[in-house]
Amino acid sequence: MARACPEAEFRGQRVLLIIPDHTRTAPVGLMFKALHAQLGEVTRALDVLVALGTHPPMSEAAICQRLELSEAERRGGMVASVLQPRVGQPGGPATGGDNHGGRDPGVD
Numbered sequence: 664m665a666r667a668c669p670e671a672e673f674r675g676q677r678v679l680l681i682i683p684d685h686t687r688t689a690p691v692g693l694m695f696k697a698l699h700a701q702l703g704e705v706t707r708a709l710d711v712l713v714a715l716g717t718h719p720p721m722s723e724a725a726i727c728q729r730l731e732l733s734e735a736e737r738r739g740g741m742v743a744s745v746l747q748p749r750v751g752q753p754g755g756p757a758t759g760g761d762n763h764g765g766r767d768p769g770v771d
Contacts, residue, residue: 664701677708677743684715685725692731699741708743720747 680698682691695711703709711730713721721729726745727737 664697668698668701670702670705673702674705675707677710678702678706679710679712681712681714682729684713684718684721685729686718691729695730695732703741709741710744710746711742712746712748715747 678698680695682695683689699709711726713726713729715721723734723737727734730737730742732741
């Protein structure tokens with residue numbers, strides 16, 4: 664991780680980690696924790712975008728499980744924000760520090 668993501672290149676930067684939702688298998692928690700251990704103290708913010716496609720938003724508990732975080736770690740600021748834009752979602756991508764998203768009845 665240190666070779667792929669040297670601290671000096673990310674110091675003071677905002678980092679966006681794009682992860683698959685629960686419909687795809689991947690070692691997401693392992694990768695998130697390794698990236699956080701490498702960059703969490705040097706970046707201005709570490710944001711996570713959940714690639715939902717047309718799937719419904721994930722709950723806070725599901726996001727914590729996906730990232731292998733306790734809810735206390737999540738609330739404690741290990742992640743600056745979690746974004747969950749969906750294809751076809753009115754208003755475009757969600758922004759901010761909350762688990763955004765809403766089920767658009769016109770999109771399955």
